[in-house]
Amino acid sequence: MPLLRRRNPAAMKVSAYVQLHRGTVMPTGVGQHLIHMTRGLSQRPGMDVNVLAPRNQLDRDEKISEGNPLAGIAARGLPLGRRWLEALWERTNYPKADYWCGDADWIYSPTEVYIATRRPRLAVTVHDLHAFESDLPWSGTREHLAFRRRWSRMMAPIIKHSSCILAASEFTKGRLCKLLNVKSDRVAVVGNGVDPLYFAAKDGLRSEMGERPYIVVVGGLTRRKGGDLILRVAQKLSQELPELRILVAGRGESAFTTPALAVGNIQLLQHIPTERLASLLHDATAAVFLSRYEGFGIPVVEAMAAGTPVISSNRGALPEVVGKAGLLLDPEETGSVVEAIRWFSRDAAARAEYIARGSIRAEGYRWERCVERLAQALETH
Helix, strand or coil: CCCCCCCCCCEEEEECCCCCCHHHCCCCCHHHHHHHHHHHHHHHCCEEEEEEHHHHCCCCCCCCCCCCCCCCCCCEEEEECCCHHHHHHHHCCCCCCCCHHHCEEEEEECCCCCCHHHHHHHEEEECCHHHCCCCCCCCCCHHHHHHHHHHHHEEEEEHCCCCCCEEECHHHHHHHHHHHHHHHHHHEEEECCCCCCHHCCCCCCHHHHHCEEEEEEEECCCCCCCCCHHHHHHHHHHCCCCCCEEEECCCCCCHHHHHHCCCCCCCEECCHHHHHHHHHCCCCCCCEECCCCCCCCCHHHHHHHHHCCCCECCCCHHHHCCCCCEEEECCCCCCHHHHHHHHHHCCCCHHHHHHHHHHHHHHHHHHHHHHHHHHHHHCCC
């Protein structure tokens, strides 16, 4: 099998191992990172980028399918399915990816996947270390302990063999150093960005949603995202602000679905297209994000970019991301959350002030800046 030919021998050559299924319909935050960072790096002058992906995720011509956001980037198919390949890399450090990536300078993984390599340097992105945290409400459960064992096996070769570990936030970098004893100079913070559609959000859903005011919760109702806390807020709001609806975007956990449907002021929207979510946020009284743990927290930046006041949990990386552009509260303090919602509902000047703060803050989270930090990390490590 011939080695992959390169277009520009003078460029830095990067082979990106991409889990292409993450870039399909309604990508998560990690999926958005994968799409924007890989595509942005491929468009950057001085970078020669191709995608490595399991052959069964490519089309018959061994190209990225037209429906995928990464279509058009040169690709090379790998002979095994994703799960088999990643398990072999993790457990046996074989097969070496050198055979498929030619004379690449770097193998880059935008997700927590170890790729066995002999010559090219390896850069792997770590989005959060939720698995290793011991003080979360569910840290001692059987499920979480099993999750931690799985991540321990996965992270061990990443830490041992990576030339550069990329972190989604300073918070995640700090947890890498503290929990997994990674030296600080091995970690570069690249951050996350916001889809340009949020910056272009406009009025347009008010007629669809009616005149009744609403707040938006992004990420679904899950334990980690504070689903139980949202239910508590909803019950209190039903008494104090009965005209206000809570619109929940994203798939939740079944444990919270039935109770949510029983509360009259919650509407479950599941996944909705980015442009519609941006407009939904733009017209909202506020965006409420009560997550108990985030390695970054893209939804709060999306809300700020769309022109929506943010009421955020003060946990994980959220204080770093939100700064003084939103209200940071203890998510367990239901009364404080409800009071903040009431404030934005009734004080137009306060709402306008936090919309302005958020718009300025969001400008620092454009994807091109993240790609710039990624390129710099590859150039300096």
